[in-house]
Amino acid sequence: MQVPAPFAYERATSVEHAIALLGELGPEARVVAGGHSLIPMMKLRLARPDALVDINGLGAELAQIRVDGDELVIGSLARHADLLGSAVAGEHFPIFHDAEKVIADPVVRNFGTVGGSLCQADPAEDLAAVFAALDGVATVRGPAGVRQVRVRELHVGPYETVLAPDELMLELRVAIRPGGGSAYEKVERRVGDYPVAAAGAVIWLDGDTVRDVGIGLTAVGAAHFAAPEAEAALRGQPATEESFRAAAQLAAEHCNPSADQRGPVDYKRHLAAELTTRALRRAAARARGQEA
Amino acid sequence: MTTVEERPHTGFGRTLRKEDVRLVRGKGNYVDDVRLPGMLHGALLRSPYAHAKINSIDTSAAEAHPKVLAVITGETLKGLGLAWMPTLSYDVQAVLATDKVRYQGQEVAFVIAEDHYSARDAVELIEVDYEPLPVVADAKKAMDADAPVIRDDKEGQTNNHIFDWESGDQAETDAVFANAEVVVAEDILYPRVHPAPLETCGSVADMDPVTGKLTLYTTSQAPHAHRTVYALVAGLPEHKIRVIAPDIGGGFGNKVGIYPGYVMSIVGSIVTGKPVKWVEDRAEHLMSTAFARDYHMRGEIAATKDGKILGLRVKVLADHGAFNATAQPTKFPAGFFHVFTGSYDLQAAHCTVTGVYTNKAPGGVAYACSFRITEAVYLVERMVDVLAYELKADPAELRMKNLIQPEQFPYTTKTGWEYDSGDYPKALQLAMDMAGYDELRKEQAEKRERGELMGIGVAFFTEAVGAGPRKHMDILGLGMADGAELRIHPTGKAVLRISVKTQGQGHETTFAQIVGNELGLPTADIDVVHGDTDQTPFGLGTYGSRSTPVSGAATALVARKIRDKARIVASAMLEVSPDDLEWEGNRWQVKGDPEQGKTIQEIAMAAHSSLELPEGVEGHLDATTVYNPPNLTYPFGAYICVVDVDKGTGGVKVRRFIAVDDCGVRINPMIVEGQVHGGLADGVGMALMQVIAFDEEGNHLGASFMDYLLPTSLECPSWELGETVTPSPHHPIGAKGVGESATVGSPCAVVNAVLDAIKPYGVRHADMPLTPAAVWGAMNGRPIRTDLAIP
């Protein structure tokens, strides 16, 4: 059995308590949520926090999924399974259900959290692409108070976010706007595998014209998991297969995939285009009220 | 109201597995469940380098850890003469490295501590000064003139060559090829894979300092062979060694050999005087224990224009890793690869196999390969499809045209195997009927019109299992015969003791059923004891699908001995001559007077009573036997796989899998089907997702289940199974082995299906695993070398 190096363990009883503990325990302390990214890394001794602050007792404060005005709010401690099971999330953004169906396996989904996924900043994390497509905003709290961080500005590199060691992600907010559709497309080698590549799209139509669009990409080295060039090119264009392909091509060109055992660079770039096209196609169909 | 008397289950047929009563309740007892008083915990330091000189090892910080009792290095072992141990292929392997490390993950030092966590912490405190050396990670470069010599420990070894081996008649084969109308060649890689049983390897060694007796609880598929090897290696007297293999969570050939960790737990127990547990983790298991395959093959097939296959010629480069530790009968350094002529009636065949050292983990024969028949079947079944591609022939029809015919059995192949029995065309026809083959081809044609990719893959296999006849087959000089002991208690309950060892195959049920079938005893009344060398007769263990062919035969024969003895006892009870008795289900009865008879239970009681027995007849009802198989048994099968390929992503979905297996007489059809299900899942795994690849520095790229993928139920269709039954003529109950059939036969069916799907792209061959990237690469004329890091 792989076992982690020694560490201290504290259980937070409130958000304030968690932040206080992180301050006391210093920069080598880490929050543990579902632990499904952090603990494997500790067991492999790739991560060696001095201390863990367990926030699993904060579900009442941090695990809600609800609509607040014209925003969908997802608590950072919502489990993948909660998001998959959430009717309200699926109703407004089918992309969540598309993605959650193909993230990990039921065991991991029962424990892994939305906040943990985003804070882990794994370059192949699925939800990073989903929230990038949706242009979600994270509410983050530290000793100095609360601040808002766009998910598109959250990640500074692999396994690195803009959060300070004593900051806690509380929730994520996504604006609900009428006339939209969304979808997620992923290629994996096997169920439960991290993506070889994946793309998410959300699209708003005015008749047959693209009013606005968001595109997220993961595992292909897209800066901030987003494709702003493709989005800009597609805005105002007719919502056709042709313009989707052109935008997807642009998204693929701006990716920077690296080769690994999941595939070579050219294949991943090809997938970025192919999956972006598919996601746009499906998102547009949904925006038109057709299930695709 | 009528009551139906529930008759206890007896003999062959479907019945629940006896072992599941404990296993499904979580009451199994695995090595890691063994907890002895005062037990200490060991952990290994492993090499981060694939090839490096060890300048020095500093263990002082680890030794200073408050919970550490001892740190052992190769230098310590050298003093005891234990730094090296023999492998099952007459090579040696380092127990702990002294001079160099030769693959990433190799064992370097062993820490013994009060608990597992402390042992792991202390391992990190050991400082090794390594001097990295050039690495051979690609077998194809192992024989380059400038390749570093990996085994400079071996006197006279100046390159990385291990052996050359050949089979078949070269001149005859060359002549057939020279005159053939059609000759097609293909380079085919069966990449390195790993059997990956869910239970990793481990042991608990308990050396009693007073009696000098060593008890070793260990993950062993071959406890008796292990005991003998320990006696030879460690110089311990064999009667003072007791090897216990408790419940085992999967073996697949991975637990046939002896690993340094086992030896270190023994050394640790001797050094500390306390029991020492060592259980490796997943990464250690995938990096250092027996892998499978790694065969680089060049196949050539000769045929007539109208599709009569004439000959096969094969050249193999076999990557054996840093130590030649493959487990196979001594005379066969390439295992049974020379059964590569498969199920076809050929005029000539020839193969050469060259084994080389590389900076990779040792092993080679594992993952349900029947001593490399997996590689052989993959080769021939791929080559037949390659020929079909060239001839534009239907692959099922081409096979049908060339199969060995039923009247040709016993059939001697061009490489010297004597296939015992079979009706191949019947099995293939059944599989085609079950699949609706013609309909599938029609559907495929329609889909192709629309630009959709659907593939139908056919594979036919002949297995050769039940090793084996003593005069041909031994491992380290131990003949491959197996014993059985059967005791009937006075009340008619029985204990069967066998040398083979289940790792999940259901021996406790199947072997009870064999006894029950011979003696008419209920399955529930027969206990099967195995996996403990102090409790069971000698034999070579369970691998190569040999349990039913060898130990199953021993079991039937020992039960027949009991039946014969029971006849004499019954004759004394009934006061008639034994000749006047006939066996009827579960009793000896007087011929012509069936009222007069004695059941086996009555006879058992009498055998233990004061009943006077004829002169020279001992009391009690027990017997022993040793079974030396006259030949192997030859199960076979026809598999058809249907896949859909996503043209835009290269993703493969296995839609259907039809498997017709003939393993002779089926003892427990449910268990047989379970074995087939597992093997088919293996096939999907190997064909589509599994490989242990290495980068140029020899870094292992598959050391976790996130990197080395096991298929799940979602990648597997609902299996469609069929059967034909051709009994083995030389086996006492006509049974053939089935444990590995599906693993041997299925990978090629899946691969053939995928390649059939992408045939419109002009693809004739692509290597496993056919991941989405590999399929897309093949479709776009940029195939991937799957055994290396993807550039």
Ligand SMILES: Cc1cc2nc3c(=O)[nH]c(=O)nc-3n(C[C@H](O)[C@H](O)[C@H](O)COP(=O)(O)OP(=O)(O)OC[C@H]3O[C@@H](n4cnc5c(N)ncnc54)[C@H](O)[C@@H]3O)c2cc1C
């Ligand atoms: C077998 C397996 C398969 C997987 N497959 C996929 C997959 O296909 N796709 C995919 O996207 N992911 C996959 N994952 C990853 C999975 O989604 C993540 O493990 C999980 O969701 C991360 O959440 P967690 O709650 O477990 O995070 P943890 O492991 O608890 O934490 C991860 C990191 O986030 C930090 N953190 C957690 N919560 C907060 C917070 N509220 N505020 C600040 N920092 C925080 C932690 O300190 C840590 O650094 C897989 C994981 C496993 C084990």
